[in-house]
Amino acid sequence: MARPRKFDETAVLDAAVDRFWTQGYEATSTRELADSMRMTLASMHNAFGDKRALFRRALEHYLDGSLRARIARHEATVSPAAAIAGFLRESIERSLGDGCWRGCLLVNSALEVGPDNPDLRDFLNAELTTIEDFFRRCIVKGRQSGAIPAGIPDDDAARLLFSTLLGIRVLARIRPERDLLEGAARGALASLGLPPMPDS
Template sequence: MARPRKFDETAVLDAAVDRFWTQGYEATSTRELAESMRMTLASIHNAFGDKRALFRRALEHYLDGSLRARILRHEALASPGLAIAGFLRESIERSLGDGCRRGCLLVNSALEVTPADPDMRAFLDAELSTIEGFFRRCIVKGQQSGDIPGRIDPDDGARLLFSSLLGIRVLARIRPERDLLEGAARAALASLGLPAMPDP
């Protein structure tokens, strides 16, 4: 009979996320992970597998508590246009509020992954596509309700918003300047005839 786990999975995954988020996947050693998670290397391997498997699990944990939850919360709003604007506003505030300039773990991971790891690239692509899909669904829903101009191609509009968001998240790591980040978001929203971002 398998032994019950003797650790708080949420707490150890939070620790793994923090280490990967701060240092990146390649620069993080398994010994550093063990130190942060307060687990032995053997325990980590038994519970999560190798470093790559742990990274995938930690990233899933991060996404469950951040991106996926945020998309659900904003998509539940009555106004699709305000859902888009609010999502961008929240992304900017999260970027500006990060004193360590760590950015978004998902975006950072996408920048770090190599062509030699097609499985991880596919996983990251699928997760990033959820953001583009959120923007696309909001545009379609807004056009149906008259909240968003019908002249916009939903696919192109979603791509523009998605690209703008990625640019904001990357820029924030180097130049966390409110005017810069808000200007990028305002330009994208205005070009599509979408509502302005709410005040911070």
């Protein structure tokens, strides 16, 4: 019979997320992870596997509590146009609210992971695609209802919003300036005939 785990999985994954988020995937050692998670190396490996497997599990944990939850909340509670604007606004506020200027763990990881990790790259790409898909669903639904004006093709509109979001997240790490980030979002929204972001 397997022995029950003697640790709080949420707490140890929070610690792993924080370490990866602060230092990046490559620079983080398994010893640092184990220390942050307050686990022995053996216990950590037994529970989560190697560093790559732990990183993927930590990233899943991060996404469940941030990106995936935000997409679901915006789609369920407001109109498509408001969902787009609100999502961009919330991304800016999250970027500016982090005094360590860490950006987004998903975006940071996509910039860091190289071609020698194809499985991890595929995973990161699939998760990033969920953002583009969210914008596309909003555009399509809003145009069908007449709330979002016709314009450039749906796919191009979604990609414009997606690339704007990625740009905001990267810029926030080196130039965490509200006018800069809000200006990027305003320009993308205006070019698609979308309403402005809600006030911060």
